[in-house]
Amino acid sequence: MDLIQKNLLAQIADLHEVPEGAYNIRANGESAGSNTTANIDIVKKDDKDGIDIIIKPGTKNESVHIPVLLSQSGIQEMVYNDFYIGEGANVTIVAGCGIHNGGANDSKHDGIHTFYIGKNAKVKYIERHYGSGDGNGERIMNPETVIHLEEGAVLEMETTQIKGIDSTNRITRGDLAAGAVLEVKEKLMTHGKQYARTDFSVDLNGDGCSANIISRSVAKDESRQEFFSNINGNCVCSGHSECDAIIMDKAVVAASPQLTAANIDASLIHEAAIGKIAGEQLIKLMTLGLTEEEAEEQIINGFLK
Amino acid sequence: MLELKNICYEVETEKGIKEILKNVSLTIDEHFVAITGPNGGGKSTLAKMIAGIIQPTSGQILLDGEDITELGITERAKKGISFAFQQPVHFKGLTVKDLISIAAGKNMSVTDVCNILSEVGLCARNYVNREINNSLSGGELKRIEIAMILARGTKLSIFDEPEAGIDLWSFNSLIKVFEKMRDEINGTILIISHQEKILEIADKIIVVSAGEIEKTGTKEEILPGLLYKATSCQTLTDKQ
Numbered sequence: 348m349d350l351i352q353k354n355l356l357a358q359i360a361d362l363h364e365v366p367e368g369a370y371n372i373r374a375n376g377e378s379a380g381s382n383t384t385a386n387i388d389i390v391k392k393d394d395k396d397g398i399d400i401i402i403k404p405g406t407k408n409e410s411v412h413i414p415v416l417l418s419q420s421g422i423q424e425m426v427y428n429d430f431y432i433g434e435g436a437n438v439t440i441v442a443g444c445g446i447h448n449g450g451a452n453d454s455k456h457d458g459i460h461t462f463y464i465g466k467n468a469k470v471k472y473i474e475r476h477y478g479s480g481d482g483n484g485e486r487i488m489n490p491e492t493v494i495h496l497e498e499g500a501v502l503e504m505e506t507t508q509i510k511g512i513d514s515t516n517r518i519t520r521g522d523l524a525a526g527a528v529l530e531v532k533e534k535l536m537t538h539g540k541q542y543a544r545t546d547f548s549v550d551l552n553g554d555g556c557s558a559n560i561i562s563r564s565v566a567k568d569e570s571r572q573e574f575f576s577n578i579n580g581n582c583v584c585s586g587h588s589e590c591d592a593i594i595m596d597k598a599v600v601a602a603s604p605q606l607t608a609a610n611i612d613a614s615l616i617h618e619a620a621i622g623k624i625a626g627e628q629l630i631k632l633m634t635l636g637l638t639e640e641e642a643e644e645q646i647i648n649g650f651l652k
Numbered sequence: 653m654l655e656l657k658n659i660c661y662e663v664e665t666e667k668g669i670k671e672i673l674k675n676v677s678l679t680i681d682e683h684f685v686a687i688t689g690p691n692g693g694g695k696s697t698l699a700k701m702i703a704g705i706i707q708p709t710s711g712q713i714l715l716d717g718e719d720i721t722e723l724g725i726t727e728r729a730k731k732g733i734s735f736a737f738q739q740p741v742h743f744k745g746l747t748v749k750d751l752i753s754i755a756a757g758k759n760m761s762v763t764d765v766c767n768i769l770s771e772v773g774l775c776a777r778n779y780v781n782r783e784i785n786n787s788l789s790g791g792e793l794k795r796i797e798i799a800m801i802l803a804r805g806t807k808l809s810i811f812d813e814p815e816a817g818i819d820l821w822s823f824n825s826l827i828k829v830f831e832k833m834r835d836e837i838n839g840t841i842l843i844i845s846h847q848e849k850i851l852e853i854a855d856k857i858i859v860v861s862a863g864e865i866e867k868t869g870t871k872e873e874i875l876p877g878l879l880y881k882a883t884s885c886q887t888l889t890d891k892q
Contacts, residue, residue, distance in 0.1 A: 563745075591744070631741040633725040634703055634734065635755045635800065645754060649745035 348372075348379060351418045355445030358477040360414045366441075370412040371398055373426070375419050387411055387438075397427035397458075400440075404433030404465065412441045415458070420450020420484050426458040432500075434465040443475035446486040446512070455487040462492070467499040474504070478511025485513040492519045496527035498553065503530045508543065509651070510536065516544045523584075525553030533562040534651045537570035537598070547576040551584035551613065560588040565647050566598035577605040580613025589618040593650060653681040654702065654808060654840065659711035661697060661863075672697050673708070674863040680842060684834045686854035687844045688878065694863045695844045696738060699812045702842070703735035704728040715808070732807040732839075736800070738816050740793040743784040748796055751784060755800040771832070772799045773825050791822035798829060807839035815847050823847070851875060 348356070352374055356362050365372070365380060369387035372379040376396075383389050386406040390399045400411055413428065432438065448454045464470055478486035494502055508515060521529050529549060537543050549558045558578060566572045578586035592600045604617040624646050632642035661673040673694050687695050700706040702713065704725040713721045720728055743751070752768055753760045760768075765780050772795040782788060784796065794814060801809045814830070815823050827849045833841060834853055843850060851857055857874040859866040867874060 625741070627737075627741045628743060630705055630725060631737065632754060634705075634729050635751075635804065636726060636729040636757060637754065638726050645746065645750070646743065649743060649747075649750060652745045 348374065349418070351447045352379075352416045355416045355418065355447055355477065355479070356414055358479075359443035359445045359475040360412055360441050362412065362414070366410070366412040368410050368412075369400075371400075372412075372414055372416070374416040375422055376424050379416070384409060392427065395427055396425060397429070399429045399431065401431045402433055402436050402438055404435055406433065406436040406438055408437060410439040410441065414442070415444040415456060417444070417446040417448075417454050417456055420448050420454055420480075420482055421452030423453070423455040424457070426456070428458065428460050430460065430462045430464075430470075432462065432464045432468045432470055434468060436465070436468045436470075438469075439471045439473070441473045443473070443477070444488055444490070445476075446478045446480070446488065448478070448480040448482045448484045448486050450482040450484050452484045453487060454484060455489075457489040457491075459491045459493065462494045462502065464494070464496050464500040464502055466497045468497075469501040470503070472502060472504045474506045476506075476508040476512055476515070478513070480511075486511060487514045488512050489516045490518075494519070494521040494529065496521065496523045496529060496556075498524045499526040500524070501528045501530075505532050505534075507534045508536070509534070510538075512541065512543070513539075514542050517546065519545075519547045519549075521547075521549040521558065523549070523551050523553060523556040523558065525555055525582075527553060527556045529558040529560075531558075531560045533560075533564075535562065535564035535572065536567070536647075536651060537564075537572055538567040539570060540568070541570040542572075543570070544573045545575065547588070548579075549577070549586065550579045550581060551586055552581050554583040556582070557585045558587070562588075562590045563592075563650060564590075564600070565593045565595070565651060566600050567595045569597045571599045572601070574600070574602040574619075575605075576603075576617070577607070578615055578617075580606070580608045580610055580615050582610050583612040584610070584614070586613070586615040587617075590620070591618075592621045593647065594621055594623055653679065653714075653716055654842075655679050655712075655714040656698075656702075657712040657714070659698075659701065659708045659713070661694075661701065661706065662709045672863055673701075676711070676860075676863075676865055678858060678865060678868065680840060680856075682840065682855040684841045684854050685843070685856045685858065686851050687842065687858045687860055688846060688851060689860040689866065693861045695860050696812055698860065699735065699810050699842070699844055702808075702810060703733055705735075729806075734801045734804045734806045734809045736797045736809070736811045736814065738812040738844075740797040741784075742786060746784055747781050748784065749780045751796070751800055752803050755803040757804075760803075768799050768803050769796075771802055772796075772829050774799070791818040791826075794818050794822070794826070795829070802833070802837075805837070805839075809837070809839065809841050811841070811843040811845075813844050813846070815845060815850070848875070851878070
């Protein structure tokens with residue numbers, strides 16, 4: 348791995364060397380290393396680009412890292428990764444994509460991650476997206492996440508895109524069986540002329556299941572963001588979505604929340620707020636000795652933390 | 653020492669120009685000074701003007717002889733002026749530790765933050781990582797606001813009605829905080845208050861009314877006149 352790839356790896360996975368446990372590193376469209384464990388198998392797909400990650404029932408406290416790195420300008424790829432998580436497992440999965448584009452051609456990574464999470468299994472899924480490089484070519488990412496939660500299964504998803512992605516369309520789909528829990532935390536910051544679209548759709552199908560989707564975003568400069576969420580309550584369930592955006596400069600943010608209750612015992616809530624940084628927050632931090640720019644930075648850092 | 657010279661502040665309203673402060677001049681070099689007077693009389697405006705949040709229409713502000721009238725909020729903060737808001741500001745995502753660290757101007761350890769919080773009567777460990785939002789009560793936010801001023805330890809600390817918006821029980825323990833601060837802090841404490849108990853521990857009391865300084869003096873000189881008007885009871889209920 349060269350220095351650029353190592354830097355991307357540090358940004359998206361906090362990794363400085365090859366990780367412990369199971370991993371698969373994909374760099375410029377090819378495998379740059381892979382490891383399996385007794386409980387976690389990684390199998391390359393025959394029919395298309397991508398891998399199957401198979402986690403045995405009852406696997407506890409193990410982790411899988413599957414970072415994707417693009418450092419050659421002009422690479423375009425579409426990857427399918429499927430995760431099969433056995434009953435009662437408790438694992439952490441770290442995915443993410445880093446693009447360095449120092450050339451004139453667009454670099455693009457599209458990926459579909461599909462999760463089949465077995466009964467009472469618990470998964471923490473961390474996904475980070477990052478871009479760097481000063482070429483004219485755009486850095487484009489379109490991640491799609493499809494989540495099937497069986498009875499009593501839990502998925503906590505943290506998805507972060509802080510810098511450097513010119514265009515992104517982030518799609519998340521989920522269906523939940525009885526007692527399943529889906530928690531999503533999205534953090535997003537766009538600047539320059541970037542565009543980010545987030546689209547959540549969740550079907551609450553089994554009694555006692557719940558979904559909680561929280562999106563916090565900052566839009567700077569002339570960037571644009573669109574937030575869509577749709578929660579369908581088809582049973583005794585609870586759903587909550589929250590979109591909270593700070594808007595700066597000449598940015599544009601649109602939020603379109605939707606709730607559909609198809610059962611009298613479905614309890615669904617949506618909260619949305621878009622606004623600039625409150626003047627009194629800036630003034631308070633300035634009275635503590637920060638400049639206006641430093642105050643702004645502290646407020647944004649805290650908001651996205 | 654803080655000096656205000658011929659401070660005027662006017663705002664435009666629908667009914668024409670309104671004078672909020674009318675040719676206010678005063679010198680503050682005592683240790684603990686209280687400003688009191690009826691609501692709407694210009695007290696908070698005066699405090700915000702000293703902190704640089706409001707610019708006077710005319711007049712001069714001097715800190716230790718240096719003219720700071722043209723300086724902004726940040727520059728005045730760096731020169732040693734601290735200001736505790738009447739209504740503490742909420743911050744999504746910033747914790748008590750973050751704000752105390754910003755106030756102190758350095759990264760504070762949990763122990764450092766705990767020490768400062770216990771000064772204002774908060775059981776520290778429970779609070780260090782709490783967000784500054786409406787999950788905290790009015791009294792708690794007020795104490796954290798005061799803790800930030802303590803963490804800065806500057807030569808001039810201004811408190812705008814620390815009693816506003818908190819219950820009586822919290823207020824009684826807040827008085828102890830100010831008594832302690834009076835005994836321990838160096839520099840000048842300038843506190844806007846309607847509370848007799850706060851006025852009683854002041855070295856000097858300034859009464860501001862209708863945009864002017866009505867009178868200035870020691871508690872022995874000022875308090876009897878104020879109490880005769882019996883405003884303290886009524887103003888406390890106004891602030892709930």
